[in-house]
């Protein structure tokens with residue numbers, strides 16, 4: 001057991017170390033979210049006007065963009081597994097007395113921490129966009145981001161277990177990311193769309209992550225929240241759903257990683 | 262207790278039998294070498310001994326620990342330098358070592374002391390804060406050796422430790438290894454397909470197609486070939502060979518007009534031979550057999566053959582890519 005814990009923290013520690021040491025990666029990871037925020041924000045905010053009382057389009061989109069940052073950042077925890085395999089470092093980790101389970105948990109935890117840092121950095125935009133930040137808001141955002149990103153990093157590691165090259169991984173994740181983001185209510189409320197789209201969006205677990213983050217920023221009174229069978233989802237129920245799914249993904253990653261040679 | 266004790270270890274990959282029932286034992290403090298061409302099964306053996314790969318059959322103990330049932334104990338007691346680099350190139354030399362120290366649970370004070378001592382020993386202390394990405398091949402290999410020793414292992418495994426390095430750097434690395442063995446009373450298990458490198462080992466196992474075909478000290482192996490090699494040339498090689506056969510009861514070979522045969526203690530044999538030989542000698546030579554001769558006589562092929570094959574294949578690949 002101590003071996004697993006030691007594994008978790010050394011592997012996670014290295015993820016942070018690499019993240020901090022790589023300024024290019026840090027900056028480029030904000031490129032896409034910023035691009036969406038600026039272009040879609042500038043393009044639509046005036047046309048669409050207020051979506052609800054006191055909520056304009058860019059304020060609606062902003063929490064979704066934070067969720068999107070968490071998604072891309074977490075999935076790329078898997079990228080580091082593939083890169084380690086390609087550059088040989090994975091062997092150094094595999095022969096250390098830390099056990100496979102520790103490695104997977106460490107990669108997921110590291111990916112999750114990196115995602116949390118990125119989400120928090122995104123908060124500097126809030127004042128510019130006219131979104132009010134309070135200590136309560138930030139404190140309730142942290143656990144939500146951690147739960148969401150743990151599940152998504154586990155998914156990343158799980159995918160990585162089947163991938164031999166970084167290009168392969170990147171391609172697969174890119175193909176996965178776009179439908180996940182576009183059908184998760186990042187850019188428009190999912191309640192008021194054609195039925196087929198509504199079904200897909202409400203099956204997409206990311207939808208609930210996006211909605212939870214949005215509720216933390218905008219409250220639940222705006223009436224834009226996701227409804228399932230007529231019930232408006234609350235943040236705790238959404239987190240329970242995302243958390244359970246994430247736990248399964250984590251378990252899956254641990255099992256698959258332990259089986260491989 | 263033996264440092265390494267292997268019994269009938271086997272492993273197959275699909276149809277390929279990479280390692281076939283090999284058995285050997287290594288004493289503590291030995292430098293033991295696996296000599297064999299590419300694809301002989303050297304890396305597969307190391308991977309099984311360091312618990313990265315499950316054996317297909319047989320058993321092995323490393324430092325007294327079973328490689329299947331006591332994997333963590335085995336891992337903690339060994340150091341590893343793989344054939345390909347396993348450093349994190351984005352981190353500094355020091356960060357790589359520190360990560361290793363954390364992963365093996367080395368106490369903080371000891372860890373920092375070891376990092377300092379080992380980096381000094383491999384002459385990288387001045388470069389400790391530089392990213393590994395900026396290191397040359399020789400520097401990386403030295404750093405990996407230092408890292409492999411950080412947690413005070415009792416056995417150090419080195420898979421082709423000097424592959425792709427220039428002769429000067431290779432010698433340098435060997436100086437470290439000899440020095441280390443004395444200083445840390447280390448057992449060293451290494452693989453190589455360089456003949457001259459195998460000379461550094463106390464004992465050698467010659468491995469070919471997954472089997473150990475001979476195991477002895479370098480000198481013992483050379484003696485087993487039949488002692489020193491005498492070569493000479495005369496006007497009539499056939500008649501000369503006939504004379505050698507009748508007079509000394511050995512079977513000579515004729516190669517490029519030269520007659521070659523093995524004798525024990527060539528230094529005392531040669532003066533007698535020159536006196537007794539009836540024809541005029543054009544040239545006479547005497548040399549100790551090399552490991553190359555050993556490998557040839559044991560396996561019937563040269564170790565270079567397969568090495569060339571691998572290089573050719575690589576070259577073909579490169580050309581295909583460039584097109």
Ligand SMILES: Nc1ncnc2c1ncn2[C@@H]1O[C@H](COP(=O)(O)OP(=O)(O)O)[C@@H](O)[C@H]1O
Pocket residue numbers: 274277278279297298299300301302303304305306
């Ligand atoms: N993971 C693997 N999958 C399939 N075949 C392998 C694998 N690893 C090694 N082999 C095969 O096993 C044989 C021995 O390989 P290896 O132990 O790497 O040789 P060496 O290290 O002596 O060059 C080779 O024929 C090689 O192709």
Ligand SMILES: [Mg+2]
Pocket residue numbers: 300303304305344420421
């Ligand atoms: Mg090899």
